[in-house]
Amino acid sequence: MVSERFERHRQPWTSEELQKLKLLAGKGMALKAISKAMTRSEESIKDRAKLDGIGIAKLR
Numbered sequence: 001m002v003s004e005r006f007e008r009h010r011q012p013w014t015s016e017e018l019q020k021l022k023l024l025a026g027k028g029m030a031l032k033a034i035s036k037a038m039t040r041s042e043e044s045i046k047d048r049a050k051l052d053g054i055g056i057a058k059l060r
Contacts, residue, residue, distance in 0.1 A: 013048055021045065021054060028057045 017038060024034045034056065035042045049056050 025054045
């Protein structure tokens with residue numbers, strides 16, 4: 001599977017993005033859905049969520 005390329009490689013997180021991440025994760029959205037909504041890689045979102053102690057729903 002070819003992973004999507006994001007143009008925003010290594011861009012710093014803005015406070016608006018952090019609020020959006022908390023909101024989407026709070027709604028129980030999956031990592032892939034959050035990634036698409038925020039146009040950031042899943043890895044970037046996972047790392048930032050871990051850094052801020054935000055739980056992201058696991059797909060089962």
